[in-house]
Amino acid sequence: MKNDLELDRVVKRFGDFTAVHGVSVSIPQGEFFSFLGPSGCGKTTILRMISGFIDPSEGEIRLAGRNLAGIGPNKRPTALIFQNLALFPLMSVADNISYGLRVRGASREERRRKADEMLELVALEGYADKRIDELSGGQKQRIAIARALAVEPAVLLLDEPLSALDLKLRQHMRAELRALQRRTGVTFIYITHDQGEALAMSDRVAVMSQGRIEQMANSTDIYNNPETAFVASFVGENNMFSGKVRMTADGFGVIDTPLGTMRASNPRGLTVGADALLFVRPERVRLAGAGETTAHGDNGGRNVIESEVIDEVFEGLAVNIFMKNPKGRPIAISVTNDGAVPVLHPGERQRASFAAEHAILLPAGRLAERGSEKT
């Protein structure tokens, strides 16, 4: 039977505090699935429930249809990679990798063979007899993965294992983890607060906030079609304008904002009078051409906002333009560096423009912490 993992209305309470509110997920065998969310969103609690260190207060966790309740972490076909890796410093690399086999009573030859096989898998042949403190950060990472995969788990759980690495290595390890997952076909469940990691590696991502799943979708949909204000403000950069819905038609809505009316797609079907937030990605905004008027929304579908340049930041691949409109609200524009990005000066008057179909209306709701400065 296939090792599909199901979480069925899983709840976890610690005293009066509910860390996880009825989470249901179905993860087919071989998927790379990420739980993405800020710290305290309940993702680590979910991971520890799947690995068996804590039990759900309500609901069931099933693997291949079998309820895992009452099965301790040492009896579960799951393996966990810890945030700090938790390699055993007093054992050699080979002993670390084959530890799971040793406690299962495997013979010395069998353990050695498995260790060599795993070292080959993570491209560290010849490291069997090294001590853990002789390894670099990236090598430790790979040994931790080898140790977890050596017990041939049905599900590999990863608890932000890349957070201790520097940026370059982290990006390299992303690709490596993804490749390893494809090669082994083991289900990977990845916990992270780093959206870049989650989006780059995962088949599907569940964005979590306050113990609930806000949205579960593939990376593209999480980024392009956020379903809640939280997801829109947590994942990637977004410009945000708040207002009330004035009219709706053909999947689009028009809202009244302090900057005038704006038009955007309305996938959640907001009705007239609803409090709405309009989100538009900086890379979907551009400087308005001379022909575009300042009329909002009904100007051929484009929204145009009079603004003043605050700063222009050159980042190589992209040029970020930060502007401020007369009401004091910031607008960020990100332009791909095609060699023809105009040089702007602080204080210069410009107009920001974006198409209605590139902006999205979502019901007003809680936002991610780091997005709260954008109103």
Added chain:
Amino acid sequence: MFAGLREAVRRFGYGGLTFILGGCAFWALFLIVLPNLMMVDQAFRPFLPRSEWGGPKDVYTIANFTLALVDPFNQLIFLKTIWASVLVTVVALANAYPISFILARGGQSGWVGILMIGLLIPFWVNEILRSFAWLLLLARLGPINDLLLLLGIVDEPYPFLRQDMGVIIGLVYAYILFMIFPLYSAMESLDPNQIDAARDLGAPWWRIHWDIVIPHSKPGIASGCIVTFMLAAGSFAVPQILGGTRSMWVTQLIYNQFDAINWNQGAAYGLVLVALCLVFVLAMMAVFRVSLKDIAK
């Protein structure tokens, strides 16, 4: 080194520094080095009346040591002391290990604090008074015998105090904190994820202790065992109070010699005890592959 000296001069001045260094030198010389040298000197001289000190009979000899080592009664007491101290160490370790593990791994829950206080408060009472308390508890008609009789474990009161049993129980109690604290601090430094990782890889609880907790705590176990063993072998009050006449400890043997003004014989017994303990500890360290560097951690 000289930079450190200059820094010390700057902080304390020449006067202050002289006082500190002078005090340390006085303490080390007059309270440690000279008394020990005197004891070594005494041990190699015969026991003579005052009038013959410095006379023709006052020559260096190993007769005191020969007596200590050759006499079968003395041999028995030396061996018994070492053996019983090993037993005390093992029993203390067996009790201290779970207590230390709970203290170190019990987290922030309130009863860990209560356990800690419960361990410490009895040790605010003098060792001699605590030994007398055990005398009452272990007495022929004491509460422990009452309990054993009540439960039907024994048919008549067990004579704890007429044998070494009372001494061993008393010594375990007297020195268990010296076992618990090194164990506790070693275990506390263990990353809890190490335990979880072993569990996650399939290890049952005893394997986690055998493979992860004990190897990590080895320096703490070693220093706890050495301190407990040394203190037990060198204890005087506990065997004196709880031992009775049939249980003799080396320290009592030494005391008897000093009591009989034969300092020379007493000093020789003392040196033999120290040497035996040292050899034994070094042998055990070699057997369990503990280096001095581990203990210094």
